[in-house]
Amino acid sequence: VRGVLILGSMSVNKPWHTQPSSKSHTPPRGSMSDSQPPHHSDHSVASSTSSVRTTETPVVGVSGVSGRLTDAQVREIVEQKRGVCHEVELVEPGTPITQELVVAAVTGLLSVFLFGWNNGNVNSPSANIQADIGLSLDDSNVWDPDTWIWSVIVSSFSIGALPGALYLNGVSKSSGRKRAITLGAWVYAVGGLVEAASKYVGKSSSTGALLTLGFGRFISGVAAGGTTAVVPVYLGEIAPVKLRGALGTAFQLVCVIAMTIVQIIGLPSIFGSSHGWPWLFAVVAPLSLLLVMLSSSMLESPRWLLKQSLSASDKAQAQAFKTEALSTLVKLRGVALDGLAGLPGMRNPVQEEVNEMEIQMEEESARGVLSISQIFTDRRTRFPLTLSLVMMAGQQFSGINNAFNYSTSFLKSNGLTQSSCNLVMVIMNVMNLVMTLIATFLMDVAGRRTLILSSAGGMLLTIVVLTFALKASITALCIVAVVAFVGVFGIGMGPIPWLLSAEILPQEAMSAGGSTATVVNWSSNFFVAMTFGPLSNALGNFSFVPNAVILAVFIAYLCYNMPETKGKTLEEIQQELGRRAQKESEATEQLVGTSATQCHA
Numbered sequence: 147v148r149g150v151l152i153l154g155s156m157s158v159n160k161p162w163h164t165q166p167s168s169k170s171h172t173p174p175r176g177s178m179s180d181s182q183p184p185h186h187s188d189h190s191v192a193s194s195t196s197s198v199r200t201t202e203t204p205v206v207g208v209s210g211v212s213g214r215l216t217d218a219q220v221r222e223i224v225e226q227k228r229g230v231c232h233e234v235e236l237v238e239p240g241t242p243i244t245q246e247l248v249v250a251a252v253t254g255l256l257s258v259f260l261f262g263w264n265n266g267n268v269n270s271p272s273a274n275i276q277a278d279i280g281l282s283l284d285d286s287n288v289w290d291p292d293t294w295i296w297s298v299i300v301s302s303f304s305i306g307a308l309p310g311a312l313y314l315n316g317v318s319k320s321s322g323r324k325r326a327i328t329l330g331a332w333v334y335a336v337g338g339l340v341e342a343a344s345k346y347v348g349k350s351s352s353t354g355a356l357l358t359l360g361f362g363r364f365i366s367g368v369a370a371g372g373t374t375a376v377v378p379v380y381l382g383e384i385a386p387v388k389l390r391g392a393l394g395t396a397f398q399l400v401c402v403i404a405m406t407i408v409q410i411i412g413l414p415s416i417f418g419s420s421h422g423w424p425w426l427f428a429v430v431a432p433l434s435l436l437l438v439m440l441s442s443s444m445l446e447s448p449r450w451l452l453k454q455s456l457s458a459s460d461k462a463q464a465q466a467f468k469t470e471a472l473s474t475l476v477k478l479r480g481v482a483l484d485g486l487a488g489l490p491g492m493r494n495p496v497q498e499e500v501n502e503m504e505i506q507m508e509e510e511s512a513r514g515v516l517s518i519s520q521i522f523t524d525r526r527t528r529f530p531l532t533l534s535l536v537m538m539a540g541q542q543f544s545g546i547n548n549a550f551n552y553s554t555s556f557l558k559s560n561g562l563t564q565s566s567c568n569l570v571m572v573i574m575n576v577m578n579l580v581m582t583l584i585a586t587f588l589m590d591v592a593g594r595r596t597l598i599l600s601s602a603g604g605m606l607l608t609i610v611v612l613t614f615a616l617k618a619s620i621t622a623l624c625i626v627a628v629v630a631f632v633g634v635f636g637i638g639m640g641p642i643p644w645l646l647s648a649e650i651l652p653q654e655a656m657s658a659g660g661s662t663a664t665v666v667n668w669s670s671n672f673f674v675a676m677t678f679g680p681l682s683n684a685l686g687n688f689s690f691v692p693n694a695v696i697l698a699v700f701i702a703y704l705c706y707n708m709p710e711t712k713g714k715t716l717e718e719i720q721q722e723l724g725r726r727a728q729k730e731s732e733a734t735e736q737l738v739g740t741s742a743t744q745c746h747a
């Protein structure tokens with residue numbers, strides 16, 4: 147983790163300082179909201195320079211304002227809030243990587259590691275797990291009950307993730323990110339032990355083993371849903387601006403590393419044997435306890451603390467929260483609060499960061515927050531929300547999780563030997579890891595639109611090749627196609643749906659829109675995992691053809707609707723989407739008017 151942070155900052159342990167700037171910069175709107183979707187990146191803030199204000203800046207409140215404001219009103223209030231402050235440019239030749247920052251990042255990313263571990267620990271040892279819990283799958287029977295039961299067990303992870311994401315996100319809002327992550331660690335431990343126990347329950351009752359494993363998967367899913375909802379927000383709120391992109395990338399990278407490790411050591415020749423597979427689940431418990439111990443030393447999110455100070459009922463409580471927020475930022479940034487020690491004229495980047503967060507929170511408060519029903523009816527949010535939901539569903543219906551959860555059993559049922567299936571699984575996970583690293587560097591070079599269209603097109607092409615190879619029984623080509631399928635996913639279809647959702651949704655719709663996107667993603671995940679087993683029995687070599695059809699429709703939709711966001715600020719993206727929404731609204735009104743005229747005639 148420290149290596150990732152160093153690569154992100156490119157220069158370590160150099161002091162912050164400010165220098166006068168002749169330019170006036172508008173501060174980026176790059177902070178994460180409480181319900182922002184999992185797996186975000188802060189590319190939009192990396193190119194902007196922070197705007198800070200002096201201690202002489204007059205504070206203009208927004209009292210008397212009720213309801214939602216227009217963009218023009220919000221901009222006016224924010225400019226009044228900034229007043230006649232002197233603009234300076236924060237020059238950061240290097241960002242200190244403090245021990246507190248490393249501990250906080252390691253703790254959050256350990257939760258991500260557990261998520262990736264649980265997401266990939268049933269694929270490699272699936273044959274021995276099925277045998278030990280009393281399942282005997284019939285690949286030739288579409289309605290084979292054991293196939294359906296196994297599909298339910300695998301997909302119960304996604305079922306648990308839905309309430310887990312909603313509940314632990316609520317805990318993070320009310321009680322803090324730290325408490326939500328700690329609670330998730332205990333849930334991970336319980337889920338892993340319950341899953342491991344299914345092996346020994348199966349010796350006396352096959353039904354009991356099935357229920358135990360399914361329930362354990364559900365519990366682990368609850369914790370995983372919480373990880374995807376809470377940890378990306380926490381990482382974005384503790385990271386300095388220069389390191390937000392690195393920590394955002396670290397989320398996906400750590401998840402992929404965990405999946406790669408567990409699927410390799412889960413091979414039957416290692417820990418995937420009849421005696422070894424319970425340990426793949428049980429090892430989650432000590433890792434979770436390590437997470438709990440680390441969480442006692444991790445710092446709370448300074449943004450959450452500051453938000454509590456603004457909503458506190460009395461001044462003493464508000465001051466206590468603000469003081470803790472300042473103290474937390476001092477520890478995370480490694481900067482002394484000289485400007486608060488009574489030295490006139492001294493400005494400090496910690497105080498400036500707090501000032502900017504206060505301005506952003508007041509801007510969000512002035513705009514108002516849209517409900518889930520409002521985001522579907524509001525003209526400004528309807529299009530970006532639809533695009534976000536289509537990308538979330540398209541990501542899952544592309545068939546990627548079928549490759550991770552069922553590749554061993556699917557390829558074996560289509561004629562590949564066990565050794566060939568093991569080779570495919572190892573290469574597939576290594577390729578996923580490599581492509582995730584490559585995507586990090588290409589994201590701001592090639593652009594989001596180019597990458598996701600290339601990724602979806604590549605997946606469509608590899609499905610065609612895979613189907614041909616299976617039909618012709620060309621083992622080498624099957625291996626190449628499956629590995630390429632996973633590789634091209636990692637370069638665009640994996641990270642971009644989550645990233646773009648954060649970029650195209652207006653701030654006032656971020657909470658409701660992020661929650662809706664999370665629900666759609668996990669629901670799609672559940673449906674795909676639930677149906678692939680029986681579908682594979684019915685279609686055989688053509689099992690991925692339905693995914694190819696969905697990808698073709700997905701590509702056509704994106705070609706017409708997806709904007710390029712590379713190199714644009716969030717404000718520029720919102721202006722572009724606003725103009726598009728206005729044109730569509732005018733076109734709809736014109737069409738309705740024409741239809742009414744024709745009906746009248």
